Amino acid sequence: MKQQLKIAVCIKQVPDTGQIKWTQNNTIDRTNMDSIINLCDEYALEMAFNIKEAYKDKQTQISVFSMGPYKACEILKYALALGCDNAYLITDKVFLGSDSYITSKILAQAIKYVFQDEFDLVICGQFASDGDTAQTGVGIAVNLNIPVVTYISSLIEVNDDSIVVQQNFEDSFNIVKLPLKSLMCVINNNCKLRNPNVLGYMLSQRKDIKILTANDLGFERNQVGLQGSPTYVYNAYRYNEDNNREKKIYSNLSSNDGAKIILKEVQKLFDYYED
Amino acid sequence: MNDILIFGEFSISNKLRPCVFQLLSKANYLKNKLDDSKLKLLILSPSDLNFDEIINELKYYNIDEIIIVKNDNFKEFNSDYYYNCIKNIVLEVNPKIFLIGGTNIGRTIAPMISNSLHTGLTADCIELDINDEKNLSATRPTFGGELMATIWSKTYPQMATVRENVFKIEKFDENNPTIIFKDYNFQEYKSKLSLIKQIKREINNDLANARIILSGGMGLKNKEGFAKLENLANIMGAQIGGSRLIVEAGFASSNIQIGQTGQSVAADLYIAFGISGAIQHLCGIKNCKKIIAINNDPNAPIFNHCDIGIVDDAALVIEQLENLLSQKV
Numbered sequence: 001m002k003q004q005l006k007i008a009v010c011i012k013q014v015p016d017t018g019q020i021k022w023t024q025n026n027t028i029d030r031t032n033m034d035s036i037i038n039l040c041d042e043y044a045l046e047m048a049f050n051i052k053e054a055y056k057d058k059q060t061q062i063s064v065f066s067m068g069p070y071k072a073c074e075i076l077k078y079a080l081a082l083g084c085d086n087a088y089l090i091t092d093k094v095f096l097g098s099d100s101y102i103t104s105k106i107l108a109q110a111i112k113y114v115f116q117d118e119f120d121l122v123i124c125g126q127f128a129s130d131g132d133t134a135q136t137g138v139g140i141a142v143n144l145n146i147p148v149v150t151y152i153s154s155l156i157e158v159n160d161d162s163i164v165v166q167q168n169f170e171d172s173f174n175i176v177k178l179p180l181k182s183l184m185c186v187i188n189n190n191c192k193l194r195n196p197n198v199l200g201y202m203l204s205q206r207k208d209i210k211i212l213t214a215n216d217l218g219f220e221r222n223q224v225g226l227q228g229s230p231t232y233v234y235n236a237y238r239y240n241e242d243n244n245r246e247k248k249i250y251s252n253l254s255s256n257d258g259a260k261i262i263l264k265e266v267q268k269l270f271d272y273y274e275d
Numbered sequence: 276m277n278d279i280l281i282f283g284e285f286s287i288s289n290k291l292r293p294c295v296f297q298l299l300s301k302a303n304y305l306k307n308k309l310d311d312s313k314l315k316l317l318i319l320s321p322s323d324l325n326f327d328e329i330i331n332e333l334k335y336y337n338i339d340e341i342i343i344v345k346n347d348n349f350k351e352f353n354s355d356y357y358y359n360c361i362k363n364i365v366l367e368v369n370p371k372i373f374l375i376g377g378t379n380i381g382r383t384i385a386p387m388i389s390n391s392l393h394t395g396l397t398a399d400c401i402e403l404d405i406n407d408e409k410n411l412s413a414t415r416p417t418f419g420g421e422l423m424a425t426i427w428s429k430t431y432p433q434m435a436t437v438r439e440n441v442f443k444i445e446k447f448d449e450n451n452p453t454i455i456f457k458d459y460n461f462q463e464y465k466s467k468l469s470l471i472k473q474i475k476r477e478i479n480n481d482l483a484n485a486r487i488i489l490s491g492g493m494g495l496k497n498k499e500g501f502a503k504l505e506n507l508a509n510i511m512g513a514q515i516g517g518s519r520l521i522v523e524a525g526f527a528s529s530n531i532q533i534g535q536t537g538q539s540v541a542a543d544l545y546i547a548f549g550i551s552g553a554i555q556h557l558c559g560i561k562n563c564k565k566i567i568a569i570n571n572d573p574n575a576p577i578f579n580h581c582d583i584g585i586v587d588d589a590a591l592v593i594e595q596l597e598n599l600l601s602q603k604v
Contacts, residue, residue: 017419135386230395259595
């Protein structure tokens with residue numbers, strides 16, 4: 001039995017899309033936008049800690065990876081404070097504009113570079129709240145040539161050389177066994193997430209975030225970024241589908257008058273049902 | 276090499292999922308814009324399944340060729356076996372466009388195929404078209420559903436996934452597609468993943484059939500805010516719903532999520548409290564007869580997609596509604 005377990009967790013920093021404010025010109029007001037750790041990735045970290053705790057007699061080492069600008073160090077520091085052992089920031093201006101195909105390639109290459117194949121699990125969030133392509137985790141697995149299980153909602157048990165999880169599909173819950181050396185994509189399951197404590201923050205101060213560049217990972221400029229990506233955004237715009245809605249907007253009513261308008265509509269409907 | 280290939284995903288009861296027929300309908304529109312294009316459907320099936328009924332159903336979509344690959348490893352979903360086989364069939368068929376339903380299975384398989392074939396994939400499209408260069412033009416929501424992006428791909432096959440119920444089913448005159456049965460041989464290959472147990476999921480239809488829905492978003496700020504809306508829904512005899520963000524924040528349970536990732540609804544009256552109106556949410560409520568929106572941001576997108584809009588703090592309006600209703604009783 002192997003005594004060591006090496007887990008890589010991939011996380012992403014995303015704009016807080018819950019707080020988006022629009023300008024009058026239909027552009028997003030980015031001036032006051034916060035950056036946060038992607039929610040699914042918090043569950044990916046939680047999963048890594050749960051696995052570490054379940055493997056009582058193994059020595060587990062959790063390394064966290066993020067690709068992005070220097071600002072993404074914020075979420076790597078957070079992961080270190082939670083108790084991750086190592087943190088890697090994958091950053092280079094030539095990576096700018098990479099689509100999910102290229103991003104998977106870069107992340108997979110970073111994992112290979114750091115571990116030289118000596119790792120047991122890669123854990124990713126199922127999707128990112130900004131792009132929501134849900135492709136990067138799966139893509140990393142293909143690039144690393146390891147099995148992947150997606151839409152994982154919970155950890156059922158750990159065995160010597162395998163892990164059992166619940167996978168959620170539209171019409172079934174599947175209990176699936178995956179081998180060590182595989183990739184897990186985790187969804188938000190509303191479980192309680194741990195918070196960093198003071199000791200965690202103090203210990204994390206002593207840990208460095210290691211930087212990996214395109215040069216370290218052996219990528220040429222034309223292989224990555226916008227140039228290397230098979231897809232590109234031809235056009236982006238604010239959604240304004242034509243619709244026949246009345247769009248009667250009340251801007252200066254008291255809350256009481258607003259409530260009355262709503263109740264009138266509800267009443268109309270009840271009258272209609274009674275007829 | 277102008278062909279369009281569609282992946283025919285089965286539901287747990289071995290019926291083709293609605294998204295397959297929806298994609299076939301849309302593919303007819305795309306095919307008409309391409310020269311000399313054939314529409315093909317790929318189905319993976321266990322060996323013993325009878326196809327008479329399925330093939331009969333498929334006669335109304337102008338399909339040129341149905342490829343049915345049989346192997347007992349396709350009894351349940353296993354990403355390794357599906358990926359291994361689909362990849363080889365795609366290489367063989369060499370389509371220009373490959374479309375897959377945006378189900379959890381589809382969204383697992385699609386990136387496996389695209390990454391291994393080194394081609395582009397656009398997820399969760401809400402519109403597909405053919406551009407002037409006779410390539411796929413795929414439009415999808417991005418940035419948390421606040422922006423639309425039209426994406427082009429430099430590589431082939433051009434791949435896209437589309438969520439269930441985004442496109443409508445459109446039937447055509449009866450035709451007779453060529454049916455090709457294939458046995459697939461995995462030889463020595465054995466997946467390291469194994470299914471231990473499969474539990475059938477009960478689908479909650481309360482929301483899909485609801486006549487009045489009160490739905491809450493992040494404008495309600497916290498769990499207590501959402502609980503107040505639930506209470507109001509109880510008093511009114513309405514169903515309760517929630518946006519993706521309020522579910523993700525843990526203030527509402529995931530089985531009441533409305534939108535592309537949750538359920539699509541068609542209520543007579545839909546009242547959105549503190550929901551800004553991400554595209555995915557708007558897609559899920561577009562079949563409601565009347566929509567009322569309450570939001571304190573006058574620029575919130577939902578005000579362009581409602582019948583009555585009230586610019587106000589949703590929590591205050593909920594409080595007033597409660598007051599008015601208690602006076603009535």
